[in-house]
Amino acid sequence: MIARFLEQxxxxxxxxxxxxxxxxxxxxxxxxxxxxxxxxxxxxxxxxFKPLSAVVKTVIWIVRGxxxxxxxxxxxxxxxxxxxxxxxxxxxxxxxxxxxxxxIINYACYFAEIYRGGIQGVPKGxxxxxxxxxxxxxxxxFKITLMQMIKRIVPPMSNEIITLVKxxxxxxxxxxxxxxxxxxxxxxxxxxxxxxxxxxxxxxVYYLAFxxxxxxLFSKIEKKMSYFKV
Amino acid sequence: xxxxxxxxxxxxxxxxxxxxxxxxxxxxxxxLSVIGSSGxxxxxxxxxxxxxxxxDTGRITVEGKTAFEGDPSRVNEKQYTPFIDRNVQHSLGLVxxxxxxxxxxxxxxxxxxxxxxxxxxxxxxxxAKKEIYAxxxxxxxxxxxxxxxxxxxxxxxxxxxxGQQQRVAIARALMLSPAILCFDExxxxxxxxxxxxxxxxxxxxxxxxxxxxxxxxELEFARxxxxxxxxxxxxxxxxxxxPDEIFENPKSEKTRSFIQTDYLSAN
Numbered sequence: 001m002i003a004r005f006l007e008q009x010x011x012x013x014x015x016x017x018x019x020x021x022x023x024x025x026x027x028x029x030x031x032x033x034x035x036x037x038x039x040x041x042x043x044x045x046x047x048x049f050k051p052l053s054a055v056v057k058t059v060i061w062i063v064r065g066x067x068x069x070x071x072x073x074x075x076x077x078x079x080x081x082x083x084x085x086x087x088x089x090x091x092x093x094x095x096x097x098x099x100x101x102x103x104i105i106n107y108a109c110y111f112a113e114i115y116r117g118g119i120q121g122v123p124k125g126x127x128x129x130x131x132x133x134x135x136x137x138x139x140x141x142f143k144i145t146l147m148q149m150i151k152r153i154v155p156p157m158s159n160e161i162i163t164l165v166k167x168x169x170x171x172x173x174x175x176x177x178x179x180x181x182x183x184x185x186x187x188x189x190x191x192x193x194x195x196x197x198x199x200x201x202x203x204x205v206y207y208l209a210f211x212x213x214x215x216x217l218f219s220k221i222e223k224k225m226s227y228f229k230v
Numbered sequence: 231x232x233x234x235x236x237x238x239x240x241x242x243x244x245x246x247x248x249x250x251x252x253x254x255x256x257x258x259x260x261x262l263s264v265i266g267s268s269g270x271x272x273x274x275x276x277x278x279x280x281x282x283x284x285x286d287t288g289r290i291t292v293e294g295k296t297a298f299e300g301d302p303s304r305v306n307e308k309q310y311t312p313f314i315d316r317n318v319q320h321s322l323g324l325v326x327x328x329x330x331x332x333x334x335x336x337x338x339x340x341x342x343x344x345x346x347x348x349x350x351x352x353x354x355x356x357x358a359k360k361e362i363y364a365x366x367x368x369x370x371x372x373x374x375x376x377x378x379x380x381x382x383x384x385x386x387x388x389x390x391x392x393g394q395q396q397r398v399a400i401a402r403a404l405m406l407s408p409a410i411l412c413f414d415e416x417x418x419x420x421x422x423x424x425x426x427x428x429x430x431x432x433x434x435x436x437x438x439x440x441x442x443x444x445x446x447x448e449l450e451f452a453r454x455x456x457x458x459x460x461x462x463x464x465x466x467x468x469x470x471x472x473p474d475e476i477f478e479n480p481k482s483e484k485t486r487s488f489i490q491t492d493y494l495s496a497n
Binding site for chain 1: 280281319320323328330331333347386387388402
């Protein structure tokens with residue numbers, strides 16, 4: 001049994017690495033898209049223009065209130081079913097684009113609520129102090145509120161971002177060739193290996209290792225910002 | 231010409247009329263204290279002068295320029311918006327009860343933030359950025375020296391005592407050389423043993439000729455530092471006069487009873 005494991009390992013390892021690369025790509029693309037989009041959505045939900053905040057709040061409710069897996073399916077298949085055209089492009093690239101869009105929208109809505117909490121948690125007196133010193137609204141946000149907001153949201157954001165690491169596995173539902181897909185392929189049969197369940201188990205090592213790195217990174221960020229209190 | 235003129239100022243929050251027509255004026259170099267029990271409208275008056283609240287009607291003039299004008303006969307019209315010129319804020323400084331220092335900046339950073347941002351509007355900013363910033367730093371250091379905070383310039387607000395924080399807040403307001411410096415209950419959030427150092431700074435500012443409005447509960451301090459005292463009650467100026475007039479010989483029964491309960495019990 002050990003001999004067979006040693007024989008399978010290099011093949012499985014190489015495949016899982018390829019899958020993990022796709023997982024990492026989805027993770028970083030989601031962050032790059034969702035971090036700024038979330039801020040825009042947060043401002044939308046806090047807008048004093050009622051129709052805008054109502055629309056944004058409804059979108060947040062839909063996105064947070066339904067499973068990401070369903071959102072992936074709808075986003076990927078719906079355009080093709082209704083308009084008869086695949087807007088996402090062919091093959092793996094198309095699946096990756098669709099998955100990225102679904103993840104960015106989904107995570108932006110969660111981030112938006114965290115941002116909103118962070119912004120509204122900054123005492124009103126901070127903005128007032130900025131205002132009487134002659135700063136305009138933009139300067140108040142970027143020079144005063146932003147840094148205090150970031151400090152406040154590091155713990156909830158690290159939570160959400162570590163969840164994202166594992167949530168990328170949901171893209172398996174539209175057959176994106178990420179880590180879970182790669183592990184599962186040896187169950188169905190691939191490269192002469194079939195019925196092997198251990199590669200699936202082994203994928204957990206990747207997720208654990210990656211979230212360990214993120215955990216260290218976030219505690220470093222927290223430490224770096226400990227020079228001031230909010 | 232008065233440096234500040236407030237005429238028939240009114241302000242309501244919903245159904246609650248907080249200011250019911252307040253008028254007074256302030257001359258250059260004068261120190262005005264506003265006293266009165268909580269809920270009398272003192273803080274709202276100060277916040278209206280500093281644009282943190284928009285009054286409903288009346289007029290505010292700062293250094294001859296109209297800062298606010300709201301016509302009482304038109305205030306109920308839907309389309310009517312009162313006139314506001316926020317540029318006048320340049321002439322005003324405000325020190326808050328809760329200090330409101332920016333926690334992520336050092337003491338020096340708190341002082342230089344606004345002047346540095348304001349300097350970006352100068353025409354020579356691009357060519358002389360270094361010199362302008364050095365000038366601002368130099369001014370900040372000299373103000374810190376005057377307020378006894380030189381050694382704290384690199385500290386962050388969380389490392390300072392309440393009294394030190396409030397002195398930094400005063401120094402920060404002075405950076406923009408306001409024509410009128412306003413204080414909103416500057417010692418109310420401080421432990422009793424820390425109020426002295428803040429009051430000392432305010433007294434020194436008076437000696438160097440600053441025009442100031444001080445909303446305060448420190449009656450003995452108000453009496454000693456002010457040229458003029460306003461006693462506010464129920465959104466109106468109940469009585470206005472010199473410290474001696476207010477404290478020795480109040481005309482209004484309300485003033486008398488306020489001063490007796492609040493002042494005599496403390497002494």
